[in-house]
Amino acid sequence: MTTHPFILANVFTDGTPFGGNPLAIFPHANFDNTTMQAIACQFNLNETVFITHFDKEAHTARIRIFTPTIEMPFAGHPTIGAGWYLARTHGLSALDISTPSYAVRLNHTPSCTTLTTNSYALCPAQTDRHTLSTLTTLPQEMLADKAYFVNAGVCQLLLQVKDMQALGHAKVDLASLKNIFDNNTNLVINQGLTLEHMLYLWYMSDDTIHVRLFFEQNGIILEDNGTGSACVNLGAYLLDNSINHRQFTIHQGDHLHRPNRLFLGLDDGIQMGGQVRQVGQGEFYLP
Known part of the structure; x- marks a missing residue:
């Protein structure tokens, strides 16, 4: 049996204990597609995010995002949640995260994590x-x-x-x-x-x-x-x-x-983000 840590967080929280969009974060996700889909179905949250690669020196990461039924090419609250986790854990103020759709720039402060894009x-x-x-x-x-x-x-x-x-x-x-x-x-x-x-x-x-x-x-x-x-x-x-x-x-x-509560900034590009609050953590067991 293998043990895999996960974090539970509320993304876009308004500061109340149960505000925000729940998210499960798997920070060391060496899983195949079928397993990731099954785990997302098990959690049954809107999305579960899997961090499949992280390079601390380059400040880059790759993620995969699954709903209980399908993989998403991009989703905002899992991307913000993954960026918040990596920035907080590794002391980063910025990093680049690649999704199956495209790469976005994440900026992190203690009060807000935002992504920036201008592609649409x-x-x-x-x-x-x-x-x-x-x-x-x-x-x-x-x-x-x-x-x-x-x-x-x-x-x-x-x-x-x-x-x-x-x-x-x-x-x-x-x-x-x-x-x-x-x-x-x-x-x-x-x-x-x-x-x-x-x-x-x-x-x-x-x-x-x-x-x-x-x-x-x-x-x-x-x-x-x-x-x-x-x-x-x-x-x-x-x-x-x-x-x-x-x-x-x-x-x-x-x-x-x-x-x-989401932040939306328009300044010759699109900035979107919000506050994230950890509400739990645990271990997931696989045979």
């Missing part, structure tokens, strides 16, 4: 407001005229909501979500890995943005409580619309009783 693809979805209304079960006048596919690591559908109360009332129709993705396959960039159907709804009020992320898993719609990849995609959309040299606080997960 964006295009309007070929759909209409009636379809978007059916998708969200919200009146057309509560929605922006267009939704956008954005990929700064993971392809997601982004849609602006015009009213805070409407954002809270949104319910996603899975069939409509699948149809929009299926009807836009020429626009969707999949990075060669399994694509998840994901919708990111957002409402902006000055420098605060309230968001919700819906995704399909095992044929049902679930909601994430803190989504770094979608925050990066939102930053890409805002940059593409000439919103630059701004900083935002992203509020997510409050009505799920799991408040997350």
